[in-house]
Structures are given as C-alpha cells and as structure tokens.
Amino acid sequence: MATSTITENTLNQLLIKDAPIPIATLDTELKFLWYSQKWTSTHNLTCNLIGENFFSVMNNIPKEFLSVLENCLSGNPCNSEGKKYIAVNGDYIWLKWHINPWKMANGEIGGIIIVLDNVTRSKNKEELLKEAQLFSKIGGWQVNLQDFKVSWTKMVNIIHEEPLDYVPKTYEECFSHFKEGEHRDKIYELSKIAITQGIPWDTEVKMITRKGNEVWIRTKGQAEFVNGKCIRIFGICQDVNERKIAELKYSEQAKRAQKATSASNVGVWEFQTKDRHTIWDDMCFKIHQVDPKKYENAYQAWASIIHPDDFNRVIDEAFWVSKGEGSGVIEYRILLPDKTVRHLKAVATFVTEQEKYNNIAIGVITDVTKEKENDKRLREYSEITSDQNDSLRNFAHMVSHDLRSHATNLSMVTGFLLDERDENEKFKLMNMLKEATESLNSTVHNLNEVVQSSSNVSEQLIPIPLKPAIDTVINNIGVLFKEKNAKTIINVAPTVEVLAIPAYLDSILLNLFTNSLRYSETNRPPILKIDVVINKKHLELTFTDNGKGIDLNKFGGKIFGMHKTFHRNKDARGVGLYITKNQLEAMGGNISVESQVGVGTTFKLIFKTQ
Amino acid sequence: MAKINSVCIIDDDSIFVYIAKRLMKESNFCEKILVFENGKQGIEGLLEIDKNKKEMPSIIFLDLSMPIMSGWEFLDSYANAQISNKDDLKIIVMSSSINPNEIEMIKAYPMVTDYIVKPITPSDLDKIICL
Numbered sequence: 001m002a003t004s005t006i007t008e009n010t011l012n013q014l015l016i017k018d019a020p021i022p023i024a025t026l027d028t029e030l031k032f033l034w035y036s037q038k039w040t041s042t043h044n045l046t047c048n049l050i051g052e053n054f055f056s057v058m059n060n061i062p063k064e065f066l067s068v069l070e071n072c073l074s075g076n077p078c079n080s081e082g083k084k085y086i087a088v089n090g091d092y093i094w095l096k097w098h099i100n101p102w103k104m105a106n107g108e109i110g111g112i113i114i115v116l117d118n119v120t121r122s123k124n125k126e127e128l129l130k131e132a133q134l135f136s137k138i139g140g141w142q143v144n145l146q147d148f149k150v151s152w153t154k155m156v157n158i159i160h161e162e163p164l165d166y167v168p169k170t171y172e173e174c175f176s177h178f179k180e181g182e183h184r185d186k187i188y189e190l191s192k193i194a195i196t197q198g199i200p201w202d203t204e205v206k207m208i209t210r211k212g213n214e215v216w217i218r219t220k221g222q223a224e225f226v227n228g229k230c231i232r233i234f235g236i237c238q239d240v241n242e243r244k245i246a247e248l249k250y251s252e253q254a255k256r257a258q259k260a261t262s263a264s265n266v267g268v269w270e271f272q273t274k275d276r277h278t279i280w281d282d283m284c285f286k287i288h289q290v291d292p293k294k295y296e297n298a299y300q301a302w303a304s305i306i307h308p309d310d311f312n313r314v315i316d317e318a319f320w321v322s323k324g325e326g327s328g329v330i331e332y333r334i335l336l337p338d339k340t341v342r343h344l345k346a347v348a349t350f351v352t353e354q355e356k357y358n359n360i361a362i363g364v365i366t367d368v369t370k371e372k373e374n375d376k377r378l379r380e381y382s383e384i385t386s387d388q389n390d391s392l393r394n395f396a397h398m399v400s401h402d403l404r405s406h407a408t409n410l411s412m413v414t415g416f417l418l419d420e421r422d423e424n425e426k427f428k429l430m431n432m433l434k435e436a437t438e439s440l441n442s443t444v445h446n447l448n449e450v451v452q453s454s455s456n457v458s459e460q461l462i463p464i465p466l467k468p469a470i471d472t473v474i475n476n477i478g479v480l481f482k483e484k485n486a487k488t489i490i491n492v493a494p495t496v497e498v499l500a501i502p503a504y505l506d507s508i509l510l511n512l513f514t515n516s517l518r519y520s521e522t523n524r525p526p527i528l529k530i531d532v533v534i535n536k537k538h539l540e541l542t543f544t545d546n547g548k549g550i551d552l553n554k555f556g557g558k559i560f561g562m563h564k565t566f567h568r569n570k571d572a573r574g575v576g577l578y579i580t581k582n583q584l585e586a587m588g589g590n591i592s593v594e595s596q597v598g599v600g601t602t603f604k605l606i607f608k609t610q
Numbered sequence: 611m612a613k614i615n616s617v618c619i620i621d622d623d624s625i626f627v628y629i630a631k632r633l634m635k636e637s638n639f640c641e642k643i644l645v646f647e648n649g650k651q652g653i654e655g656l657l658e659i660d661k662n663k664k665e666m667p668s669i670i671f672l673d674l675s676m677p678i679m680s681g682w683e684f685l686d687s688y689a690n691a692q693i694s695n696k697d698d699l700k701i702i703v704m705s706s707s708i709n710p711n712e713i714e715m716i717k718a719y720p721m722v723t724d725y726i727v728k729p730i731t732p733s734d735l736d737k738i739i740c741l
Contacts, residue, residue: 405706408729409625416632432625548678 022118025102027111028073030054042118060087065095072099072112082123094123142234143171145195150174159217159239161209179206179214187219194223195230204244216244267365269298271348273322274358278302287344287367288334307333307341322350322359331368343372391582399447406440446579461499461587461608466539467492469502470530473509477517484517486526496532498539498607504583511580512603516545521598534609538589541605549597559593613739614668618644620652620684621673621704630671630730639735642667648676649684653691660693668698669738671730674705674712681705685719696721702738704728 016023016034022042024035032049040046049057054069062085072078078099087093096117104110133139139155148171157164160177168174178184183205190201200222207217221235261268267284271277280298285291288305295301306314310332317330330346348363413436417429470490474481481488498505513528520526526545533540550559560581577591584591588608595601617640621627631643644667646652652672659666674681681703688701700723703716707727716725723741726734 405623405626405728408706409623409629412629412729413625416629432628436625 021115023113023115024049025111025113026054026069028109030069030111032057033111039116043116060089060093061095062086062088062093068097068099069112069114072101072114073109075101075109077101082119084123092120092124093118094120137239139237140234141174141237142232143174144232145230146232156237159209159215159237160207161211161213177207177209179208183207191221191233194221194233198223198225198230200235204240215239216241261364265366269346269363269365271299271318271361271363272358273318273361284365287365289336289342305334305336307335309333318348318361321348322361324350328363342367342369344368395447403440403443403447406436406443409436410440460501462501463497463609464500464502464505465494466496466498466532466541467494469505470509473506473513477510477513480514480517484520484526486517486520486528489527489529491529491531496534496539498541498609500587500607501583504587508580508583508605511577512543515577516543516547516601519550519601520545520547537608537610539607539609541607543603543605544600545602546600549599549601550593550595551597552593552595560591614640616640616642616644616665616667617669617671618646618652618656618667619671620646620649620676620681621671622647622676623673626673626728626730633730633732633735637732637735639739640669649679649681649687652684653679653687656688656693657691666693666695666699668700670699670701671726672701672703674703674707682715685722689719689721700724700738700741702726704730 013034016025016036019036020038022036022039024039025033027033030053032052032054035049040049043058043060045057047057055061055063055066064085068078068080078097080095080097082094082096085093085095096119098115100113101109102111102113133153133155137155137159139153139157139159141150141152141156143150150168150171150173152167154164157166160166168176175184175187178187186203186205190203193199194201200220202218202220204216204218206214209215216239218238218240219235220238221233223230223233225231260266261281262283265283265287267287268281269284270279276299278297278299280292280301282292284298285301288301290301290305292298292301295304303311314330314332317326320326321328321330328348330348331343332346333341333343335341344365345368346363346365348361350359350361410433413429413432417426417433420426420429467490470492474488480486516528517526524546526547529542529544531542531544533542552559560577581591584605584607589606591606592604593601594604617634619627619630621630627645631645634640634643644655646655649672652670656666672681672684679687685701693699701721702724703722704726705712705728713725716722724738
C-alpha cells in the first residue's frame, strides 16, 4: 500500500464506516479520527472512540505495539500476517496488521490508517495443527502436473531426512525416495491410477531416507481434475515407522502363535461364570467334533457333546478353580454320536474377578485320548508284568521248595542205600527211592502245567459240552470214588456248553474231585454236587462237597496261592488249586471259595460262554 | 547215654522223617523220637502229653508246609495253647524253602529257637545240642 494523501474533504467517512474490515484512522497523537464498525466488533468495543487515544480504549493491546505505530508515524508502512503478543490480561493475542501513514495537504504525516485484526482464534488453530503435524509426523506435498513442479512441507523433508530446502527437481525424483522394488512399483501404480482414473490412494510403504535409513510411511494422495484433465496430485506423507514395525512384529508373533496352536491342535476358549457365555476358536469346535453352525453358541455345543456323567463334575471343578483351588486342569470326556468316547484336557486360568459372582476363565483344550489310551495300555502292561512277576515268584518258590526237598531226599536215601547191609532196610529204602522219584516226576509235571496255564489263551477257547467232560473225569478216577464210597449229584443239562481249552477243563475238574475226595471227612461218605447257573455271557459252576472244610479265617486269600496249597501229598498234586485258578483266569474266568470247617466246601467257578 | 531224652518231629514227608530219625540214631542225639504228620496232630499230641503229665519233648523239629495244619498255624496254636513249662521247649523250624521272606517271617515268632534249611545234617544236630 502506498502512502495516501488524505484531505478532510476527500475522506469519505461513510466509506470507512461501512468497510468490511477493521480499519481506523488515527492522528499523530494516536487519537481516533474514524473507524469502521467492523473495528468495534473485532475488538469488542462499545463506546465512542473518536478523539480517544488508541491505547486508552484498546486496553488489551500491549504497550509494545506502540513501537509499531511509532515506526509507521515516522513514515514507514508496516505489515504483519500475524504476530503473537502477551495481552494486558495475560492471554496470548495474535494481531495481524497493515498500517500506512497518511499525509496532510502540506505533505506532513497527519497520522496513520490502520487495519488491525485479532487473529488469535485462527492462529491458535493453526498452531495446534502445526503441533499436531509435528507430533504425528505428517507432512503435505503436491505436484503440479502442468509444469511438474513439486512442493513439500518441511515435515516431508524431516521424514526424508533431507535438508529443509530440498525439493525434488522432477516428477521422477519424487519416486526415487521409495524403496526400490515392490514399494516403489506400488506407488508408481497407485499414482498412475489416481491420475488416470481419479481413484485416491492410502497405503503404507517403505522409503529410504537421505541417510540411508529404511522408514515406513503412510502415503495418501489424490488427484485434482479441471475440465477432465488432471492438473495436480497432492496428499500427505506420514512417518509410521514405529507403529508399523511394532505392528509387523505383533502380527508375526500372532501368526507364529496361531501356527503353533493350530499345529499342536490346541483350542483356545474363554468362559464367563455368570451367564456361562463361552467363546471358542475354530480348533475348539474341531476338538469337540461339533459343527458350529448347528448351535446357537459355544456353551450349547459344549453341553451337548460332553459326556453326561462328567457335566456336573466339570462345573463343580470349574467353580473350585475360580476360587483359586486345584491345579486348573480339568479333564472330561465327550460322547460322540457314534458312541465313541474321547478324552479332553482343559487348562484354565481365571482372570481377575470382573464383578462379584462373575469370573472370566481363559484356557486351552487338547484331545488327550491317545495319551489316555497309552496310559491305560501301560497300566495293563504293568498289571500283566506284575502278575507275571507273581507267577515267577511262585514258580521260584515251588522250585526252591519242592524240587529241593525231593532232590535232597533222593540224595540222602541213595546215600543210606549205598551203606546199608540189612536186606530189609535196603528194601525199605528202595521203596522210598521209588516214592521220592515219583514225587519228583509229579512235581515236574505240575511245574510244567503252571508254566503253560500262565500264558493268555483266550483265543484258543472252544465250546465244550460240560456234562460229558464231567462224566469223563469221574470215570477216570472211578477207583478213588469206589475206595471212598463217594456219591455225585451232577445237575447239568446235556446241552450246556462252556468256552474252554479241553485239557484245562479236564485238569480243573480233576483237581476239584480229587481235592474233595482227599479231604473228605472220615465219618461220612463224600457227596459231591455240581450245579450250574447260566448268565448272559458266563456260566457259574458251583462245586459243593461235605468234606473237612477249610478254615478260611486262617487260610483266607492264600488258598489259591502257593504258600498253603503246595504241600507234599502222596500223589503230589498239591499245586492243584493254584493251577486251577491260573487255568480259569487264562480262559477269562475265575474261582472263589466258601467253606465251613467240618461241614464242607463250595467252590464257585466262572466260565465264559460267549 | 544221649544228652537229650525226647524230641518231636512234625513233618508230613515220610522220607525226611526217616532220614532225620536215622541221623539222630546214628549220632546218638536223643533217646526217644515222637513223629506227627501235621500241625494238628502235633498240637493235639503235645496237649495230650501235657494233660497226662507225661514227659514233654525238649526239642520240636517243625516243618512249615504241611496239609491240614501247616507249621505256621501250629506256631499260632502253640502260642495260645495251655502247655506248662513252655520255656523248656525249643522249637526248630525246618524248611526246604530258601525263600528269604519265609526266613524273615520266622523271626517274628519269638518261641522259634532256630531255623534249619533242609536237608538236616549231622552238624545241624551238633549245633542244636549246644543250644
């Protein structure tokens, strides 16, 4: 604005008054001559200003401003697009001004024409924006497509670690900052689409700074069209490196975790105790073998598949875990539609109580059926091993006891025989020798039977009619029956069959008969009775005698063991009950005994029939 | 004249009894030998002797594995039996078994003086005389 020459007559007061800008004229003493209405509204003034001193009415303008006015009064026009002052009331105040001196007719300066705007508000916003840009590291850029001139804000230079006065010289140079390869190609492609099709872009790519650092930026751009022709592209450039790297790291970890969980077949779940609201991942549904589409929610799916016998227990255990008790491991079974059962193992952790009576548990679940089965198999093996150990110990005992006693007897008797001169005594010793030899033979035979009956033979079972088997045994020991004057009552229908190995069945029956006859009471003839009860898969054979009986309080469980049964009888069949038990068990059956001393003994034998 | 007057053998193995008797005779171990075939006969026999105030054997040779009443049961019955001067009576357990459990179990019976693994030998008898 040039210095104005104003005469009182030419000054159009009305023009000033209605000017749409805050304008005023002051004299050399800074008293108001005229002012626009906009002036009063801009500076919040109500009184009449004419004749008043500038600072006496503009009471929020700091005194420092005087130097600006004085400078102008001395003939220098002053302009400012915005300057920050601390106002009289202590607030910041932004002032924007254009001030020119005006000259009177005589050429002397008569005062100043001042346009003074309070731009505090917009300046504050601008400052905030600047700060925000600084904070969020956002810069702006544009390319004029008519002359390919590029302009950047300072922040773009900072992000690029370029000198603040750097600007790309050519359009091509703009792209050289992006990392060569996929990143640069992507930006080429996106900007081409924006220019040709008007589609804006917003993406994240890597760029290389002047210092050679690799930085992730977010770049956003759009094209401006005039008459269907693209005249410029512009947008922002934001440094998102820290966030992006953290994000990539997280996503990599998340991917790894997901891979790990899916590879290890671990399901992840969440459960809320208050309303039993349950969240399952896909793997949970897979492990429970339920179709998520068939159920309203995961809890319903769970409730439908869990083994009914386990439901209440799991709820109880979950409650205890929520109280901080137990290991947090809850195992349960699921019952599939085809009736197969699978074993699942959940590990639960309760996160802090959200509100009273409402806990949230999170955890994992795995299918442990295989482990359970292995465990079971292992236990079975261990049982078999333990059984076999017992058998071996028994066997060792038998060998230790019986073979030894026969062997020593043989050697002693033989020794005596060699020295004996008396013929009668010799004959007696010869008989003993025969007896001892037979006992030894019999014992070896029994040991053989023990070894054979110890192995599992359930595959070799065949159906055998029971009645004929019993009859055969009775016939074979007919002499013994006659000798003891014994009677039999066999209540077995001719059609009844048991699953057995013929040799075992013979041996078992023979043992029962000979035992009963051997331990018969002398004052009454033996009566041996057999009854059978047929169940679904088993046959129960009851063998009752009226013999001496066994004091079970004394013998107890040992009756089928080695300790009490293995004694030397004349026929050396002392291992009888031990073998009987072994043979029955090998065929999937068992034996038990009831007895009363002086009354008789009842053996109960279970045979398989199917 | 033998040091010991009367001993008793409780064993069902007739051959062993024969051998033992013969060894005892040859080594002049004792004057009289009583034989019972099992624990039941043994305890009944001892009670009978005590009742009739006859001479009690001073040593009992007891087998463990016997039918009807084993050596173990005999020991239990003997512990509860009303027999006078039990302290003068020594019980020697004999068994063919070299089962260490059995030997361990025998130690739980305070009235058992010694344990002999069969066969019985003249040196066993010498040792017993010195007990």
